[in-house]
Each structure stands twice: as C-alpha cells, then as structure tokens.
Amino acid sequence: MNTIVCVKQVLDPEIPPAKFKIDAEAKKVIPPPGVPPVISVFDERAVEAACRLKDKHGGKITVISMGPGKVADVVKHAISMGADEGFVLQDEAFEGLDSFGTAYVLGKAIQKIGGYDLVLCGRQSADWGSGQVGSILAEILGIPVVTLACDIEAADKKLKIKRIVKDGYEVVEAPIPSLVTVSSELGLPRLPAGMRLMIAARKQIPVWKAQDIGAEPSQLDKAKAHTEVTSLSVPTRKTECEIITGNTPSEAAANLASKLVKLM
C-alpha cells in the first residue's frame, strides 16, 4: 500500500494567547521569538494513518511539504514516525499561493512521484485552516475523495474509511487510489520508535523547485488567485471576569450557584 502524505509546517498553536501578534498591514502573523514551528496537527494524524496502514499492509510512505524556510523539519518528523522518504517543494513562486495554487503544486509533485494507492492530507491546516486543499487536490488528480476520516483500513483492494458525521460515524468504501483527509479523532500520533529519530535527523531531503515538478507559471500567478485576504485583525475580547470567593472553595461554589440562578 503506497501512500503519499501532504504535510504543512505551521506556527506552534500552543502559545500563550497574549503572545499572538500580527502585522495587520502585511496581513501576516509575527511568530513569537524562540518558538519553533511544528507539523500541523491534522497532517501529523495523516502521517499516523499512513503508518498504521504500512504496519498492516507494508508499502512505502512518501511525504511532501510545500513551504518556505525549514519545512524539511516536518518532513523529517514524518520520517521519524515511519515515512520512508520525503520531498520539500520550495520556490519563491510557491510563496503566498492560495488553496488552488497549493493544490496545484502538490498535485504536480504527486504526479511526478506516481505509483500511489492513497493520498493523505489533514482536514485543514492548523494555521489558516482553509480546509480545501485536499478536496481540490483530489479533483486535480481525478481521484475520489473522502473527508473527515478517523480510521482507515484497506481490504480486498478497497479502502474502508470511518468518517466523523454529526451524530456519530459513517463507514464508507472507496476505491484505490483515493484521497482521504484526516481529522484529529484518528488518535494520538505515534512516537518515533527505535532509531527513527536518528535516521530522520540524518536524512537528506531533496528540494524540488517549480521546474522540477513542471509547474507552469500561469498556474502560479498570484494575480489570478481564487481567494485573497483583504484584512487580518485580532478580535478584542472584553470580558471582566468576576472572581467569586468564599472562605472555602465550597462556600465560593455556593455563592456562584446562587448568583447564576438569579441571572438565569
């Protein structure tokens, strides 16, 4: 079972909210110093799903990541979990692309890699959270897509996928190849076992530029973007929290209950 997993490097979502700063003019987030970026939470689950399938059915896991800077780190993170190899898609032309542009670049890379039974993505990125790249990518590759997966199994040349729906779960059957977007309900991603940390740290990750994957400039033209951000702001929350006290916590609790019952 050969899988290709798309991963994104994002600002660490776990920072004190007071440290979250933006540059409203540039419509960008200013990363707090000393906080290294991490692999997007849902993409990590996608890697975990790929590893689980590899545990059962063997095959190869290839990881790709598009982004500036040290995105090779998230590819290495995926390799430490169990992926076999990875590629970084890095080019000035790839910066600031919208969901369609991103899906296009990923699609080109996937077509170059080829030979896949399953493409895995996170359901949305942990930063901008547009939530569309997976579905657009499936459309580009011409393969079926199943979203919000919390469990993926393979049997009889088909994929059996459990999805999150409003009141519970849904189990669907999809052909091979398909694209599946993974949600956090898949479970905790694994720790690197054995020497995988070392192996991943030492691995050389090739970098592909636009010409390496045959990406046409016309498709990367930002003037033709499908969506653009016109403003970025930090909402101010003005709530004064009234701390309810008492001689003991139990007394405080009683005071709180009385207050709330009067309000409701």
Add this chain to the structure above:
Amino acid sequence: MDSHKGVLVCGEIVEGKLAPITIELLGVGRKLANELGEDLSTLLMGSKIGGLGQEAIAYGADKVYVAEDGLLDNYNSDAYTQVAANLCLKVLPSIMLLGHTDVGCDLAPRLNGRLGGGLAMDCLALSVDPVTKLLVSTRPVFGGNAHAQMVSRSARPQMATLRPKVVPPAERNDSRQGEVIPVEGKIDPSALKVRVVERIKEEVEGVKLEDAEVVISGGRGIGSAQNFGMLRELARVLGGAVGATRPACDEGWAPMTLQVGQTGKVVSPKLYIAVALSGAIQHIAGCLGSKYIVAINKDSEANIFSVAHFGIVADYKEVLPALTAKFKELLSA
C-alpha cells in the same frame, strides 16, 4: 464574472425538515441578494422533498431547485457533488452558501474544486462590499486567535460555509411567492465511486450537546475518566450536557463526539461552565457564543479567565460537589 448572478444557498434536510442552518443561510442570503439586487435561490437535495420547497420560499428564496432521487436519500459525497455542481454550471450563481456542518465541510471544498470558485470556510460574518460588490467573508484563523476577511476577485462562484448560530434565522412569511423548479438530469451512477456502507449513531445519554442550554466542559485538569462523573452529575442537576476539550478526549476520558472546539462542536448555550481547562484558543472558539461563561480552575493565570464572566480559582474537586448541591437546593425550591 458578469455571467454569474444571484445567491444560491445549498440547503440541508435533516429528518424531513429544513435544517436550522439552512434557515439561517436563507436569512443572510436574502440580505446579500437584496444588496446585490439579485435573486436568492436554494438547492434542496433528497429522496423526498415534499413541501420543503414552499417552505424555503416562505423563508425568502425566490427560486427553489429541487433534486429528488433515491441516491440522494442520505448525504452521499459523490452524488451531492455531482448534482450541485451540475446545477451550478447551469445556473451560474455569483455567490454560493453552505452551512459549516459535516455536510458543508465535505461538499463545499469539493464543489469549489470542481467549479474553480473561491471558498472561505467556517465564516462568522458575510457581507457585500459596497464599492466592489464582492462577497466579504469573515472567518477565524490561527485557531481563532485572529479574524481574516476574504474575497474572490475573479473566481466564481464566491463560496462560503457559515458557522451555525452566528446569524439569526430568516423570518418566515408564508405569503411569499416563488418558483419551485425540479432539477433535470439523472445522476450518473458510474461517477459514484465512494459508497456508504454503514452509519453508526453515537448514543448520547441525556441532552444533546449542540442543543443544550447548559454545557459543562472538562479539560486536562480533570485527571481521569472517572472524575468526569462529577461533571455528569452537575449536568444532570442543571438539565444540561457534558462537553470536553481535545486533550481530555485524547486521553480517552470522554468520547470524541463531546469535543467542544474549533474542530469539534461549536456550542452557544445560555451557561457554559469550563472546569479544569486552561482555555486554549481552539477550545474557546467552540464556546464563545455562550451567554455566560464560568471558569473553575486552580491556575489563576489560565486563559479561560480572560473570556469568562465568572470564575472560581480553586481545585474543581472542591468546588463541583458544593456547586452541584447548591444548584440542586435552589432549583428544587
């Protein structure tokens, strides 16, 4: 662009009725259509639509496209995408709206991919820019730490999924006139690649999280699955539901279906009691719509206190039993 006109709402039918989100979409869709001076239409897909077309007209639609087919009985990604996409290509709406539900989260990106439009998901507000006449979608980003406004200058349709319960529902006016148009064309079964095998309903005892007037959520500080029983007890007394943060679900103390947060359930009850949870932005995003937020946490610096209306800084184990008891006493009186 000029060829694209009108607002199209992709409606959802739940248990034979128009879903509440659809009624909300019709409300905001009507406003947008009025500002553009264009029509508001709705697409309803299912196996038996019946009088729902008329109902949609009563809520503000000028046209209702009805696609009735056995294959559309329950949500089926391939079938719904096919029908909706084909209709869009015929009707060419300028704006297309869906609800940010499990249906919308699946259907909208697929439609967007197929139609080549521009999509903004999980929107908190929709408006039309008075100058450019473009749809401006406001959505939370970075776990809810920031809000972004998005537009699609040239791509059509301009698409958005709207978060439930952020806009008021449309007003019903049964005297409104409109057109119910059956959608032509049979669904091509060969294009249905993904098959639904089974549906498993998670039985939730008591009140459903999304509908509850009171929600009591537990976080990482709860410490064990057993201790969640204290929250269930309080929920019982208050006639509410229990929720949990993602870390608490990750630890297995509560089922994933009780997860409140950016990617879990978004709730807006009258009273939201946050117990032993730090108030990470991703969680707060799921409960900010609550009327009163109460925080119980032994860390006075926890972020939850910055969004709560009331709080107690103490170990929840010493607060909850007394809280439950007092509520019981006051509510039975």
Add this chain to the structure above:
Amino acid sequence: MSPVSTSYWGIPGYAIFWVLFVIAFGLFAQRLYFLFRLMRLGKQENRFDRIGQRIKTMLVEVVPQWCNLKSVTRKDLAGIGHALLFWGFSLFLISYIIFIGLAGGFGISPVIKDTTFEMVYFSILDIAGVLVSVALIWAAIRRYVMRPQRLEPTAEAAIILVLVFFLMVLNVSVVGFGYAAHNVHTSWPPLGAALAGFLSGTSLSQGTLEAVYRGMWWLHYMVILGFMVYIPRSKHLHILLSPVNVFFKTLGPKMVLEPIPLEEQASYGVAKIQDYTWKDLLDLYSCAVCGRCHANCPAQLSGKSLSPREVILNLKEHLLEEGPGLLAAKAEVSSESKSKTMIGDVVTEEEVWACTTCGACQEVCPVDIEHVRKIIDLRRNLVLTQSKMSESTQLMLKNMQSRGHPWAGVQSLRLRGDWTSGLELKILTEGVNADTLFWVGCTGALVERNVSATLSLTRVLKAAGVDFGVLGDAETCCGDPARRAGHEFQFQILAEQNIEIFKSHAVKEIITSCPHCYNTIKNEYPRYGGDFKVVHYTQLIADLIRQGKLKLNSGLNSIITYHDPCYLGRYNSVYLEPRRILRAIPKTKIREMERSRSKSLCCGGGGGHMWIEEQPGTTKINQMRLEDVLKTRAETVVTTCPYCLQMFEESIEHKGIKDSLKARDLVELVEAAMKKS
C-alpha cells in the same frame, strides 16, 4: 591419629576423603560452570577498568562488612548480625582448609596437632562459634518469630540456618570427642575442653569415644561438602559471588545507564534475558534475598506491585529456566521464548513503570546489585521497540520531540524565555559567550511555582556578584525525563544538541538548580562528548557563604526540615552543603527526618513520574513523604529540587494543611535571609 589416616572396612581414609571431595567439588564446579555459561549469554560490558581501585573497593566493602553495616538502623540491626556471621564463618572456612584439608586430606595433621597454633586457633573458633550461633539464633528469631517485612520465612533460609548451626555444634563436638578419645587434658579451647572434660567423666569407653569422634569428624566433613554443593544451588551463592559482584560494581555514581549503540537493531532495550549484559546476570546470582531493597522501595511502600527484590529473583528464575534452552540453541539463532514473555510474565509492565529511579534499592543493597538500569532497559524496549506506554508518557515524549520540553500543555500559559522578562540578564545569543552558564531547567522556566524559585536564585546570584549567562528561550530540556522514560534516542539527540550549544558559547561552568539536570549534565553528558564543570546551586551558595560573599543576616524564625532529593543525595552524595546553608541562616531550628540523607524517601517525582501517572496503591508516594515531614513537626519543609517542591505543594494541598506547613526551595530561604532585618 587423624581420622583420615586410618582405614575403614579396608578402604584407606584418604581414598574416601578424596573421593568424597572430588564428587562434591565436581558437583560444585559443574553448577558454577553452568552458571558461568549462562552469564556468558549476556551482552558484553567492560568492567575491567581500574583493576587496582576495584580490588581496593572489594576489600574495603567486604572484609570490614561495610556492605551490611551501612544499612544498620535503630530498627534493623541485622547488619551487625551478618557481620558477626561473616567474620566468624571466615575463620571457620580457614580452619576447614587448614585442619581438614591440609591436616586431614594432605596428611599434615601430625605437624599441626596439639600445637599452640592449633590451640589458639581452636579457642578463637570457639568464641567465633558462639558469636555465630548467637547470630544464627537471632536471625532465626527475626525471620520466623518477629517476621519483619523484608525477610520471608522460607525453607531455603531455614536450611542454611540449621546447617550452619549444625556445623557450629559439630565443630565443638569433634574437638570435644577428639580430646576425650585421646585423653587430652587441656583447658583450651574452652568449649571443646569443657565437652572433653564432661565426656571423660562419663562411662563411655575409649573405643566408643574414638568411634564417635571419627563418626563426627566424617559427618562434619560431609556436611561441609554438602554445604559446598548446596551453595551454588541456593541463594547462598552470594557467599561466593558477592565479593565478585562488588569487584565489578560501577565505580563512581551507583545509578549509571549505558547508552544504546547507534546501530539499527530488531529490538532495543531488553526483551529477552540474554539482552542483559553479563554483569546484569551476575547481579541476579549475587542476590542474598535480604529484602532491604524491597523494604526501602517507595513504590513498594506505597502499595504498588513493584518490588526490586522480586524483579531480581524473577529474572534469576527466568534465566535458570531459559538458560539450558538458550545454551543448546546458541549455535543457531536464539529462539523466541515460547513459554514466557519477559516483559509481561516475568516482570509486568506495571512493575516496569512504577519505578521512580530513586536508587534506594541500590543504596541499601549489600552486594551492589544494579536494579535501576535493569528496569530502565525494560522501559527502553517498551518505548523504542514495542511503542507501548501510557498516553501521558507518550504525550510527554511527543512534547519533548516537538517542543524540546516535557511539560505538554504548559506552553499555552508561558514560553521558555518568559521568566527573563524585566530582568537584566546576559542572554546567550549568537556571538554572546559566558564562562558560567545558569542552566535553569524546564520546570524552573515553565511551571509557575518553580519560576519563583528561579527568580529567587537569579537575585541571589546577582547579589553575590556571580557573573553568569542564561540561554533564555534557546534552552531545551537536558533530556532526563526522556532517558528515564526509556526513550534513549530522544535523550541522545537533546544531549548532543545541548553540548553543541554549550560549546558554541564557550561555556566552562554550569550552575544548575535542578538535581536532575545536575546529574544528567555532570555524570551522563561526558559520554556524549560534553565535559563541563557542573555545580548544583547549593554547592555554589555554600561556598559563597563560606567566602563571605553572601551574608545571611535575617533570621527565619521557623522550625524546618530538609528533604534530600534523590538525584542530589543518593545519586551525587550532596548532603552537607544544603545543611551548611541552613545552619548559616540565623534563628532556624533544623529537625532531621528519620529517613534522611542516603536513607531519604523519594518524593515520587523521579523516573519520569512528574508525567507518568502514579499507579493505584495504598497511598501516594508524596503523601507518604509528607507524613515523614509531619513527624518532625516542622513548619517549613525545604528542598532543593523542583520536582520535590511540586510534590510537596501537591501533598500539602491535598492534606489541606497549607496554613501550618510551607514548602520552600532552599534558595527562597536564602534570599529571605539576605534581606536586611
């Protein structure tokens, strides 16, 4: 005439003597050889360095019996008993060699018999025999009547007690009957002579006495031979092997973990008995089943299933069971154990995770068994090979990988470098170097209560004029939690990263506030190329006070007790400096807990247990330790470790005694004492 030099039913005594000896020795040697071969199944390990020091250590520990005397307490004086037994029996052993072996078997009896040497030696033996008998009776009463928790009333122990006692009786009897039979009239040795005197007074004939004498002599000889055969087949193997085990002990810190070589293997850590090193297997043989480790283990004392004694004994049993099969299969690939899984059947996963690595077991072990590393090796297999651990452990290790510290979730409240805000500190960024680095540690930077202590230390160091730099948000975990949880590679990556950072800033000396960082950087980093001078802040502050650079004028007016952290005390023998500092603070009354210094009871936070949740037991370890504190009636419990401080705060709150007992880091008291009164 020596009983050996006569004939019995036509067979020369010498023949009988030597045939018996050869059979007994053969059985003895065969068993030892078997055990040796089993030991050789283990992996390689170099314990042959510094031979001179090893010999010296062995002699110092064994001969004066410091190995046992070190763990004598008011409640458990057994170490004295064993010392008596050991010295007494050593004298007997020498006597067997001289008076039975040489005199009997080699026939030099006429040379020795009736000499002053013999008389003197036998007299000493008599006294020794009395002491040994007293010790044996005392031991028997303890084990079978008083029944302390650490001693099990087994049959094996009874056999030994009875056998040795029998030897004491036989010894006197042989001498007594011998003198009586040969009409030797003497007053020395006292017991033998007394018996002889008594026997002479009876109506027993010379012939009877001679026959009984000979019978006793041979019986005595055969019991000794029987003992020799029994030793390697019982826990008394420790008689032979414990000095050997002491010879091969770790020189320096007792609790040492070996790095895992960087090569891809099918299995990491220990999953099968032969994955242990030969020294680990030797440890299993050396156990005398004294139970001291069991009685001092905080996990065991708080009702968890882990008992260090049981781990060692179960592993030993497993080795003896699997051994023959493994030896047979050695030529081919070693077979998978079909009957038992080591982690699961022999040692349960629960036992593996319950250990806090406090080292109390190794501190009290008279034969220097290394319990801790055996358990960590099992954790390594669970984590690195089987990927089996609790979710909280996994979350902690994941956070180490993604964020470089174990405090998952805390980053939503504060970041690594936040504690430095508003302070004038030299932050080591690119190009900025410092000779001395204050290494804060994850807990001291990220957890609110411990940040207070960090700030306190910063102020104290500055007031004393210490020039130091800090890494701020560039500081990552020293790696201790990962290493103790078994993820050796995560630890190695962090260690190498940190050493790189230290070198890039030309750091020479490192001040730590956390004993875990102290232990890790000081004792474990050198294996990865990082050799720096590392001090714990208590060593530095004690020195500054001594030099007069810190004046503690303001009295504390409190009764305090000091809790020795495991990683500062037992691991690194730093007991004096914290106490010196406390004594330098005016108006403090220091009350020591009963279990203090090397006997200090763990707070429960080590071995990764700030994150690995504590198993259900009869109580929690930190609550147990709080009881020790309460017994002193102190108003303040002082410690020098961030985990211990957390654990005390938690137990104090749990017990609801925040108003009567305060938990403080020592540096907070120092700072308070520095204020002008």
